[in-house]
Amino acid sequence: MAKSNPYQRNVYAFLMHVFGFxxxxxxxxxxxDVTDTANLYVFVVFLLISFSLSFLQILPILSFxxxxxxxxxxxxxxxxxxxxxxxxxxxxxWNDIKYNANVIWAQDWVAMTGLFRSILLFVLLWLVSYLVIYWILYxxxxxxxxxxTITYVAILDTFTPYQGNEAIMRLIVVGLSIVGFVHLERLKEREGVYRSGKLLIGWGIPLIIFILLSATAGYFSPKAAPIWPDPVPFLKAIGNGDGPGTGGGVRKIGYGENDSRLGGPFVPDDSVVFQAELTRTHYWRVxxxxxxxxxxxxxTEGERAELDGGQNDQVAWMSDEVPTDAYSAxxxxxxxxxxxxxxxxxxxxQVEEEAVSFSLDESTEKIRTLDEDGDPIELEEYQMNYxxxxxxxxxLKGAQPGTGEESNEEFVERYTQxxxxxxxxxxxxAEEITGSFNSRFDxxxxxxxxxxxNDFVYETTEVAVPTGxxxxxxxxxxxxxxxxxxNFSTSxxxxxxxxxIPARWVxxxxxxxxxxxxxxxxxxxxVTNNNAHSWVEVYYPEVxxxxxxxxSGFSNPYSFVYQSVEENTGETTEEDDSIEQPEQPETDESNIPELDPGEDEESAGATGSNDGTWNFADISWKPVALFVASLVAAGALLFFGRNKWIPYFYxxxxxxxxDEGTFNKAYPALLRQLHAVGLTRKxxxxxxxxxxxxxxxxxxxxMQSLTARYERVLYRGDSSExxxxxxxxLWENLIKKTSS
Structure with missing residues (x-):
């Protein structure tokens, strides 16, 4: 084992502490740049303190x-x-430490609090600073x-937003300097030279000059183009399903055919997929x-059917009993x-091209576009009636299970698989959630x-991937x-x-x-790639x-209404859990068709996030913050000053x-207020x-006079009034004293 005796506080030890820091x-x-860690200055200061205590060789117990x-x-x-x-x-x-101990025991690392993570980082820096000095000086x-260290910075520079060019330069200079000086110390021990300041200066100064000149020349010299391709696009392609081993990595949002492995975060993509001109908003099925x-x-493998002339005579999503309105887009x-x-x-x-046919997959209901030779063709514009x-x-409440398509066992097996x-x-x-309800609708x-x-959260980055x-x-x-x-729709x-209950994923x-x-x-x-979405369709017999x-954060574009209310009032009444009422876009209302039921705020012109959720960045936070701060301040003032104003409320x-009975209410109120100010009755x-x-x-x-009268009312039955x-x-004087 290396020497355990204290090292000398000389120029060499000082330089090694600086280089180690x-x-x-x-x-x-x-x-x-690569985590959500903020206020890095406290960790830097803590590290500086740790190296300073090490150089000064403070007593271990005092350093602790x-x-x-x-x-x-x-x-x-x-x-x-x-x-x-x-x-x-x-x-x-103490409560935070106990909570995080349970989290660690459960191996739920994501649930650790920021406070506990910071403590762990402080302890880690403390230990590593000790180890660095031990490795250098002993x-x-x-x-x-x-x-x-160089490998760590290079990986972060390659795969994260962190720019490590300057860090690599600093590491080359500092790293080579440390390695050179440490090698010099080993040579001194081998040759038995333990005190030679001239050797340190005569060998160290040329070393540092040579390292600085080499690093400067390397920085400013021309660089050859990279020999290997950038690995990041390749790995992202794998995550997007475009390379080998698809399905398990980072998903780039947008439409893709391979859904065999779900999970993991995705990279937002606001590139436009298409523009839709319409009068009624809805979801777009694929x-x-x-x-x-x-x-x-x-x-399931399904047959393909041709839609002659673009006419859909192959699949019907609703029965003839469902009322509909005709639209086009x-x-x-x-x-x-x-x-x-x-x-x-x-x-x-409807398309302008004449030699286009449409092929419907009866299993997935995906409609492919083909040219006259039966090869896939990509349309730039088309119109549809629906x-x-x-x-x-x-x-919906009256739907009877086992009727309609459900009379077919194959249908039931397929959509309850x-x-x-x-x-x-x-x-x-599932049985616990639905057990107290009778109808399928409920x-x-x-x-x-x-x-x-419940506590389900819409999250696009910290999303787990099932393993094993x-x-x-x-x-x-x-x-x-x-x-x-x-996650939500599949669940x-x-x-x-x-x-x-027959259901499917769309x-x-x-x-x-x-x-x-x-x-x-x-x-x-x-509609952008950020609007790619999945939802649920449930089968109702005869509907x-x-x-x-x-x-979470999305609204159903289709409304549920009571037929009786609609017939009597001509108004559409939605269920409590249906969609929110929309806001009108800020434009000339004379030229805007009325908002459709089911149109949410984002689609109605309120700026929202591209994935269909509310975009908080567009809210004017200053007045909101002032309002909330005022409410909090007022609430705090009322709460902490309650002993001042509650007596006057009474x-x-x-x-x-x-009236009769007022005394019986006022006296207990006085007792409560006395207890509140610390005059507790044993x-x-x-x-x-x-x-x-x-x-x-x-x-x-x-108080004794008031209590005597209260007891006469309570025990002798004297007139309370x-x-x-x-x-x-007397009561007023006493209760006022509690506010002083």
Whole structure:
């Protein structure tokens, strides 16, 4: 083992401490760009303190307390309110540590608090600073750590937003200097030269000059083009499903055919897919999938059917009993695909090209576009006519299971399919959610509400990927409880199928973002890759497939209405859990068609996020913050000053009353107020003893007089009204004293 005796505080030791500090600094600085770590200055100062204490060779026990003192003081600055090391401060810290201990035991690393993460980082810096000095001054072996540091910065520079050009230059200079000086120390020990300041100067200065000249020449010299291709696009392509091993990495949002492995974060992409000119907003379907595998979705092999002349005579999503309104829409594609984006209720597709045919996959309901030779063709513009449904709640509640398509066992098996590996607790949760409801409509709404009424969070970055035998739905429902549309929609389908309700997974796009009103008084919407979305369709006998939207922050474009109310009043009444009423875009209302039921704020022209959720960045936060701060300040003032104003509230409430029973309410109110100011009545005290205690405290006899009259009302049955009229001034004087 290396020497354990203290090193000499000389120029060499000082330089090694400086170089060691700079080396560790390169591990801290990237945290600002690659993590959510803020206030890095406290960690830098803590590291500087640690190296300073090491150089000064402070007593270990004193160094220990200094480290802990600064660490907890910095924690206080970052996270705590109130007085440093107060009783409440220590209690808060202890509770946070206990909570994080349970989190660590459960291996739920994401759930650790920021305070605890900061403590761990402080401790890690403390330990590593000690190890760096130990390696330099005692072991005299530093090359491996320098290589690790350079590799760390190079990886972050390649795969994260962190720019490491300057860091690499600093590491070359500092790293080579450390390695050179450490090698010099080893040579001195080998040759038995333990005291030679001239050797340090004569060997060290040329070393530093040579390193600086080499680094400068390397920085300014011309560089050859990279020999290897950039690995980042390749890895992103894999994550997007465009390379080998697809499905398990980072997903780039947008439409893709491979859904066999769901999960993981995605990279937002606001590139425009198409523009839609229409008068009624809705979702744009691309395809459905019916086989849930436990990791993602697959589809049954289906036959292909031709849509002659673009006429949809092959598939009907709703029965003839469902009332509909006829609409049309025109799509102009910015990104072309050999398939159609269409709304529910599609009747006809119209294109200018004559030699275009449409092929419908009867399993997925995906409509592909083909040329005259049967090869895929990508259309730049097409128009479609469709029926927009209006669902009556009476019909949905009256749907009888086992009728309609459900009389076909193959249909039921197909749309209630679940993998054998699905954990039992998913089925148990589905039965728990729906068990108290009778109709299918109520059961489905209960499942849809479950995601909104519990702690499920819409999240696009910190999204888990199931590994091993983990089930995608089970992981989301019971472990992470955060994700995006795929998590919500897949989980709702699985829960419905678990209680034998036919449901399927649908993917396509939301309505997009409102752009403008056209000369034809129609609305123009822009749909981007960020609007790619998945949702749920549930089958109701004698009604058809009905759209549901479980994802937090999104609204169902189709409304549920009571037929009786609509017929009597001509108004559309939505269920409590249906969509929110929209806002009108800020433009000339004379040229704008009326907003459609089901159109949300984003599609109506309010600027929103491209994924269909509210964009908080567009809110004017200053007045909101001022308003909230005012409310908080007013609430705090009222709460902490309640002993000042509550007595006058009681006076206002009881003083002017002379009815029977007022005394019986006012006296207990006085007791409550006395307790609130710390004059607590002990369990063994009678009212008379307590009254004497109060009079001794206030140096009066009012409480005993008031209590005697209260007891006459309470025990002798004297008139409460008369006794209150005699006692009201005593009561008022006493209760006012509690506010002084």
């Amino acid at each position: 700079i080396l560790l600094l390169e591990w801290i600085l990237p945290l600002r 307390f200094v480290h802990f003192g600064f660490m907890f003081y910095f924690i206080h600055i970052l996270y705590m309110d109130g007085r440093f090391l107060s009783k409440d401060w220590l209690a808060y810290l 072991r005299k072996q530093m090359l491996l750590f320098v290589i690790f 395809e459905t999938k019916d086989i849930y595998t436990g990791k993602g979705w697959d589809s 025109t799509l102009t594609m910015e990104k072309t695909y050999p398939h159609i984006n269409y709304p529910l209720g599609l009747n006809e597709i 029926d927009f449904p209006r669902y009556y709640i009476e019909a 679940l993998p054998d590996s699905l954990p039992d607790r998913v089925v148990g949760l 059961k489905v709404n209960a499942v849809e509400r479950y995601f909104r009424n 035998d983990e089930d995608y739905v089970d992981q989301f429902l019971f472990e992470t409880m955060q994700g995006y549309c795929d 709702m389908v699985a829960l419905l199928r678990a209680v034998d 993917k396509g796009y939301t309505q997009g973002e409102f752009v403008d009103v056209t000369d034809r008084s129609t609305r123009l919407f822009e 058809g497939w009905v759209t549901y939207e479980p994802t 006076i206002l409430r009881y003083k002017g009353k002379r 369990d063994c005290q009678t009212l008379r003893e307590y009254a004497k205690y109060i009079d001794d405290h206030f140096s009066t006899g009012d 008369q006794e209150w009229e005699k006692s009201v001034e």
